[in-house]
Amino acid sequence: MEKTLSFFLFFFLLQLAMAQENNRVNYSQLGISFTIPNAWQGQEYGEGVLLQSQSIPGIILITTHNQKIAELKAQGSQGINDGQGTMLQLVGNLDNLGPHSIAGNYQGTLEGSPAQSYIIALENPTGGLGVTILVAAQPQQFSEALKKAGKDLADSFEFTKVDRTSELAEWKSWLSGMRLTYMESYNSPSYSDGGISGGYSLRRVIDLCPQGFFNYSGSSSFTMDGLGHSSNNQKGDGTWEILTGNNGTPILRLTYYNGEIGDYRLEFKDNKLYLNGERYFRTNDSENSPNCI
Template sequence: MERQRFLSLSICIILGSYGLFAQQTGVVDYPTLGIRFTIPDGWKGAESGEVFLMGSDTKPGLLILMTHQESQIQNLKAQAEAGLVDEGINLQKSGDFEKVGSEGIGAEFSGNIQGTQAKAYIAAVVNPFGTGVTVVAATDVPNYSSLYKQLAKEIAGSLQFSQPKEPPVTEEWRQTLQGAKLTYLNSYSSSGYDSYGGYSDHEEILLCGNRFTFYKSSSMSIDTGGAYASSAGNSNNAGNWTVATSGAGVPLLRLQYDNGTISDYELEYKETKTYLNGYRYFRTYDHGECR
């Protein structure tokens, strides 16, 4: 599970049958996040990318769990007032805030999902140990009832938080990456009679102490003989870094930029090579750039 985004995860399945590809029931435990919750009776679920999805054989719609990093109720309220807007999704708060447990809020939302009128009850709970949880119970308008509010509150009420347990691999990666420069290179070119096209991408992540610098450049050019076009751009940013763990126990390189933006990269080491989000990065230490 990930942070506070609603995500465009083929959300159209919210509006109809779940398909029940998932089989997990009962208590779900994420010790690396310090989060436990219980799937309601008659529902089953599974992790899907950055969220946990639950569906029913007999009830339409979908229950969704996702994480957030907010520690203050007022910040959760501000996010709720802004609504949930993503590709194909526009849900705006349509009901008053209600207290959910001792450290949470909830409200009804209305709008559309993939062009279909939809309604949802969304509850967000603060975790005193860190990563909080947002629960979404959604379906299309004709099928919406107080049941979805009840389900969202039931899941929120079942949440148990504890101090996250860090797996050994997290510290191993933290030591491995200290002082490293991670470099990604990708380029392509093709040419033919009176024509040429190509692009190049270059990315560097320098990890020194608890700070990082991020540099990225890209360029593209096309020449068809009768016309020519090109573009180029670069960015250079900085912030703090650490190695965290996803709910499924996958180590993550977490970059928290000075502007507050957070980026996570799944870490993998295979055949003596380092991969971030499945892409090969060259890892070097003799760069002389850490002071």
């Protein structure tokens, strides 16, 4: 996945630079505010924020999510396994810290290294993005001081309701009844008579129908795409909607009838539409109109 500076990270770093004296990070765009523990500093790390201290070994990683408390409990009991070196199993039971927060002790590996961890998950009571706080260190370095810093951070979080209804409705209106097309091609010419040349071409089409269903088609010189197909009286390949993603940006969600889900981060810059950082053409003329029959 392409590494991006999300709204969450952008406003975090902006406010961090402006709030060094009292360590309070406050931004209304996401309705989230918190206080960085004393002697800790933050920096961007992937799609989260990493806190480190010069005096306490270990890290604190802040990420966002859009899950409810029941989902957080189910996920917390299962532990974490990303298939890329991070595998943390719950030790003991989850603790209910309040009506909107849970926590647990975990052991395993973090990016391939042995780790002991304390994870706190906060549901956003206003319905917006919640927060996960991962406190971790090597097993021999994990301390109560590190765990306390994570708890203090969690206690400092405040959530205020942010109404994104009009923004999401504007995206939906702008995309409804449109064909979104991604095209890419490359040719490698031969530089000698009789030499070998090569290349590839790729085209993906997403038809977003006003009735709420979509059609997806893709082709390349190597693959033919098409994940879900209609069944019974269902039309298209699935349904589409506009939601707020984990990082606070609007996303286009395609839910296929076979159960698969495709999320696309939406951006509009320089009068161009981007899905997950890739340029798409938005059309509905006679030759490039969506198939909504």
